[in-house]
Amino acid sequence: MIRFDSVTKVYDRKTRPALDSVSLEIDRGEFVFxxxxxxxxxxxxxxxxxxxxxxxxxxxxxxxxxxxNISSWRVPKLRRGIGVVxxxxxxxxxxxxxxxxxxxxxxxxxxxxxxxxxxxxVLKTVGLEGKENRLPHELSGGEQQRVAIARAVVNNxxxxxxxxxxxxxxxxxxxxxxxxxxxxxxxxxxxxxxxxDDDIVNEMRKRVIxxxxxxxxxxxxxxxxxxxxxxxxxxxxDGVPTATGRMRAVSGERADALAKEAGL
Amino acid sequence: MRLxxxxxxxxxxxxxxxxxxxxxxxxxxxxxxxxxxxxMMQMQISQMxxxxxxxxxxxxxxxxxxxxxxxxxxxxxxxxxxxATITTMLESPAVKPYIESWTYESQExxxxxxxxxxxxxxIVDAVSSDQLPSSFRVSLVDPEKYRIxxxxxxxxxxxxxxxxxxxxxxxxxxxxxxxxxxxxxxAGLMIICAILLIATTIRLSAFSRRRETGIMRLVGAxxxxxxxxxxxxxxxxxxxxxxxxxxxxxxxxxxxxxxYLAERFRDVAFISVSQALVLVPILIVLxxxxxxxxxxxxxxxxxxx
Numbered sequence: 001m002i003r004f005d006s007v008t009k010v011y012d013r014k015t016r017p018a019l020d021s022v023s024l025e026i027d028r029g030e031f032v033f034x035x036x037x038x039x040x041x042x043x044x045x046x047x048x049x050x051x052x053x054x055x056x057x058x059x060x061x062x063x064x065x066x067x068x069n070i071s072s073w074r075v076p077k078l079r080r081g082i083g084v085v086x087x088x089x090x091x092x093x094x095x096x097x098x099x100x101x102x103x104x105x106x107x108x109x110x111x112x113x114x115x116x117x118x119x120x121x122v123l124k125t126v127g128l129e130g131k132e133n134r135l136p137h138e139l140s141g142g143e144q145q146r147v148a149i150a151r152a153v154v155n156n157x158x159x160x161x162x163x164x165x166x167x168x169x170x171x172x173x174x175x176x177x178x179x180x181x182x183x184x185x186x187x188x189x190x191x192x193x194x195x196x197d198d199d200i201v202n203e204m205r206k207r208v209i210x211x212x213x214x215x216x217x218x219x220x221x222x223x224x225x226x227x228x229x230x231x232x233x234x235x236x237x238d239g240v241p242t243a244t245g246r247m248r249a250v251s252g253e254r255a256d257a258l259a260k261e262a263g264l
Numbered sequence: 265m266r267l268x269x270x271x272x273x274x275x276x277x278x279x280x281x282x283x284x285x286x287x288x289x290x291x292x293x294x295x296x297x298x299x300x301x302x303x304m305m306q307m308q309i310s311q312m313x314x315x316x317x318x319x320x321x322x323x324x325x326x327x328x329x330x331x332x333x334x335x336x337x338x339x340x341x342x343x344x345x346x347x348a349t350i351t352t353m354l355e356s357p358a359v360k361p362y363i364e365s366w367t368y369e370s371q372e373x374x375x376x377x378x379x380x381x382x383x384x385x386x387i388v389d390a391v392s393s394d395q396l397p398s399s400f401r402v403s404l405v406d407p408e409k410y411r412i413x414x415x416x417x418x419x420x421x422x423x424x425x426x427x428x429x430x431x432x433x434x435x436x437x438x439x440x441x442x443x444x445x446x447x448x449x450x451a452g453l454m455i456i457c458a459i460l461l462i463a464t465t466i467r468l469s470a471f472s473r474r475r476e477t478g479i480m481r482l483v484g485a486x487x488x489x490x491x492x493x494x495x496x497x498x499x500x501x502x503x504x505x506x507x508x509x510x511x512x513x514x515x516x517x518x519x520x521x522x523x524y525l526a527e528r529f530r531d532v533a534f535i536s537v538s539q540a541l542v543l544v545p546i547l548i549v550l551x552x553x554x555x556x557x558x559x560x561x562x563x564x565x566x567x568x569x
Contacts, residue, residue, distance in 0.1 A: 050482075073487060080484030092475060103476075107485035109266040155483065 001159060001190045002026040002049055007058035009044050009214075018044040020214040021058065026192065028158070031185045033201050034194040035225060036211035042194040045211070046161045049192075050082060051075055063158060080108060083152030083160040083189075087167035089144045091136040091151075097123065098132040101150045108155065118154060126150045126180050142173035146180060153184055160184060162193040166200060174200055198225035266489060273476075273493035274500070277469050284465040285501045291461050292505025292554070293512070295454030296547045298447050300513035303543045304521075305444035307535045309437055315533040320429035322413050324350065324400040327424045328371070336421050342398070346422030350400060359416055362409050366402040374398065397424060455554060458505075462498045462558040469494055470566050477567060491563050498555040506551030510544040517541070 006021040019041045026032050034042045047053045048060050051067045060067045063081060070078055091100050098119055105115045123129055126146040136144055145165055152160055162181065166174035178200055185191045195201065201208060201224065208223035209216060278285055326347065327337035353359060354366050369377075375393035382388050402413060410428040418426045470477065480490050517540030526534045 076481075076484040076486045078484070079482060082484075084482050090475065090479060092479070103479065104483040106266075106269045107480045107483060107489050109269075109489070151479075151483070 001028045001030070001063060002192070003061040004045075004048075005059040005061070007048065007055045007060055009041075009048060009053060010056045017056070017214050019048070019055075019211075022211075022214070022216055023058075024209060024216060024219060026190060028190055029185070029188055031182070031191045031204070031206040032193070033204070033206055033208045033225075034192060034211065035196070035201060035208055036217070037196075039213075040211040041214045042211060043163060044214075046084075046163055046192070046194060049159070049161060050084065051078060076108075080155055081158050083149075083155070083157040085145070085148050085152050085160065085162040085165045087164040089136075089141075089148045089168075091144055091147055093136050096133050096135055097128060097139070097147050100136070100147055101154050104151045104154050110155075119150075122150045122154045125153075125183065127176075140173070141169050142176055145169065145177055149177070149180055149184070153189065157189065159190045159192065162191065162195075164195055164197075165193065166195065166197050171199060175203070178204060201225035270489065270492055270496070274496050277473065277493055277497045278500070280472060281465060281469050281497075284461075284468060285497070288458070288461050288465050288498070288501040289505045289508070291454060291458045292502045292551055293508040295451055295458050296506050296509035296551060297512045298451035298454055299550065300509055300540075300543050300547055301516070302444040302447035302451060303546070304513065304517065304535065304540055305440055305447060307539055308521075309440050309444070311533050311535050311539075312433075313437065316433055317407050317430065320407065320433065322402045322404060322410055323427045323429060324402060324413070324417050325397045325424040325427065326350075326399060327422055328397040329394055334424050336419055336423050339421065342422035346420075350417065350420060350422065353416065353420065354400065354402070359413070362405055362412055364403040364405045366400055369399045369401055371396050371398045458502070459554050459558040459561075462502065462555055463562045465501070466494050466498055466559050466562045467566050469497060470562070491567055494563060494567065495556070495559040498559045499552055502551040502555035503548060506548045509547050509551075513540055513543055513547070 003025045004022050006023050007019055008017050008021050009019040010017045022041070022045070034045060036042055044053065048055055048067075049062055051060075051070065054068060062078060065078075067078065092103065095103060101119045101122060102115045105118065110118075120129070120132070123132060126149050128143060128146050128150065131139070131143065136147070139147065145168075149160075149165070160181070165181070166177055169177065174197060181191055181193065182204070205222045205224075207221050208218070208225070210218045326342040327334070327340065329341055351368075354363065371393045374396040375391070378391060378396060379388055404410065404413065407428075407430060410430065414426040414428070417423050477490055514537065517535065517537045521534050521540070522537055525532075
């Protein structure tokens with residue numbers, strides 16, 4: 001669904017690249033946590049998928065298409081296939097819950113009938129039935145984030161990108177949000193979530209890709225927030241559940257170098 | 265659905281930016297009114313040129329009793345013989361093709377015309393017919409070819425001077441041309457103002473709606489849906505300005521030119537209201553074009569998709 005082919009992104013030539021020949025593949029229907037400290041390249045990763053930025057080198061494929069080859073007038077079509085959720089919700093303060101979710105359908109020209117059918121359905125999925133006519137400031141943070149998620153998935157995107165969606169929420173509320181995201185993932189949507197929230201990562205036990213200074217530090221299936229060392233081995237013979245199967249795109253030397261860095 | 269959505273966006277944008285939109289309307293109104301005024305002035309000039317140039321002639325004045333300093337008058341007043349030579353020259357193949365018609369105006373004819381022209385002035389009583397020169401009045405096929413007649417006749421004995429009556433009108437046309445040039449320069453400055461002001465308005469509008477447009481981009485709204493409301497906001501304001509300018513042009517034509525000037529100066533051909541209204545579509549199109557230019561400039565910079 002998403003494939004990075006030795007992607008490098010340089011914003012400013014004087015500093016190090018935000019992403020440095022990153023290669024990875026995320027399959028349809030996967031749930032992936034993108035972890036790493038601030039400045040590790042998580043947001044750049046998400047922006048490259050949306051074609052908000054273009055890769056300096058390498059190729060980004062979304063749904064089998066090299067985004068560099070998508071002409072500017074077809075970028076909206078790419079974005080209709082991707083839902084996005086942010087830490088700060090980004091709701092329209094003067095629109096009701098229903099209006100905020102409907103907005104995403106109005107602007108791509110859906111008819112009123114379809115909107116009136118689809119919006120209550122998706123609000124039910126995120127657990128907001130009965131709150132259609134509330135304004136954002138009348139909702140709790142968790143409820144606002146549910147509205148944002150509803151808006152992101154109302155057009156049935158194949159991919160949902162979430163940039164620290166629980167960053168502003170308390171642990172209990174976060175867990176509720178994770179249940180919603182998991183439910184959306186169960187329905188077949190690929191979910192990529194950038195996060196700092198170790199509790200959630202440890203709870204969910206999904207694939208974890210850790211970035212540091214623009215390179216992939218580890219890529220493990222059913223992993224924890226802090227890696228269980230030894231992490232990456234090109235041959236994966238250390239008996240620890242690792243993601244070697246997924247490391248096919250990472251070269252052997254790079255994996256070894258990373259393992260050495262990690263203290264092996 | 266999408267159309268209704270875009271219209272709603274335009275409405276809310278116009279309401280939110282009411283003061284800026286008002287200033288855009290006024291600036292476009294003033295600038296386009298100057299364009300219209302310059303246009304009317306040019307129409308008036310060509311109208312008057314057409315009217316007068318049909319009537320004006322080249323006058324070949326003959327020597328009279330008043331001791332003209334011209335060398336060709338050295339032998340005193342024109343003789344019948346000299347007059348006959350000039351008549352022959354007017355009919356000669358070298359000059360004939362340029363001449364449409366010619367008439368001889370004797371001193372008595374000149375006096376009659378003079379009396380008509382200055383009938384309300386006491387000067388009439390002070391002038392007698394022998395003070396006025398006799399002349400040949402020549403209408404040219406092409407009034408621009410005045411020089412040929414002047415060169416042919418000015419040195420002929422008995423000819424005092426050759427005068428192109430058109431030259432008497434030139435200063436007036438020059439004044440009008442200058443006035444319309446000034447109007448055009450002012451219009452140009454105001455149009456620059458209008459373009460910058462529309463650009464600023466769109467920028468403000470885009471800034472105040474950046475949440476909405478940001479979300480629209482993310483959910484994959486097309487460039488048209490995102491940008492059209494901003495473009496149309498500018499276009500609507502500019503078209504209202506152009507409509508006001510058109511009304512002003514009409515009012516000037518109807519009440520000032522037709523209602524006042526034409527009444528006052530009955531022997532001058534003024535443009536009619538319907539002629540002035542030809543400017544209206546030009547002004548409207550100009551308004552749309554300048555709104556289009558400024559929004560294209562702004563959106564490329566501030567509203568990337």
